[in-house]
Structures are given as C-alpha cells and as structure tokens.
Amino acid sequence: QVQLVESGGGLVQAGESLKLSCTASGRTFSSYAMGWLRQAPGKEREFVAGIIKGGGHTQYTDSVKGRFYISRDNAKNTVYLQMNSLKPEDTAVYYCVGDQSLHKIRILTPDSWGQGTQVTVSS
DSSP states (O other): OOEEEEEOOEEEETTOOEEEEEEEESTTGGGSEEEEEEEOTTSOOEEEEEEOTTSSOEEEOGGGTTTEEEEEEGGGTEEEEEEOSOOGGGOEEEEEEEESOHHHHHTTOOSEEOOOEEEEEEO
8 A cells, every 4th residue: 555645625716727636655656556536525436537557548537538637756656636627516525546456446446545635616
C-alpha cells in the first residue's frame, strides 16, 4: 500500500476549473496505477479516471471525457486531476486511490485510499 493525501478541493461555480493533487508516500508509487473515484450525496461511489504506472494510458468515465484529465509525476510521487467545465453534477467527495492493477481501480477495489476531498460546484 501507499499512503495518499489529496488537496485542491473547494467550491467553484459551474463552468470553472479546479485541479486536484494527490501525493503518495513510500517508494512504490511508480509501480502503482493511480486513479480518482468520487461519491456524491445519496449516490454510489463511481470511477472517474485512472492512469497506468508509466502514465502512457489513461481511462475516464464517459461523463467526464473531454473535461477531466489525469496525469502523474513519478518524480514527485504525485497524481493530478485537472477538472474543466465543471458542472453541478460533478459535486462529490473525490478520492485518490492506488493499486498495482488499474482494473481494481475501475471496479472500485483499490488497496490504497486517500481521505477524500470535497468538490462543490454551484449553478
């Protein structure tokens, strides 16, 4: 496992942008696939975006394609989620997650979780 700490959440208006960061501790970050999950009030947790350990392949849920971009800097043990054209339906707690398998991130069972950061988009 890696220890994950998110930052960058907050309150924005619809159409604005926000960038989340997640810094990992430990020397295994570069061997981990990383991702972002989110959970809105009263809704089930869902996959948002994922990136393989080398950064050459990314995946997104359909609702954020073309608006959100995931990236990583292995030298800084950090993964990012750039969120553009935010919508009220993007309001949720966003969790940074990691696992050696991107598939496990897609099915919401990664072995490492951050504490979550709140993103609120007002209309």
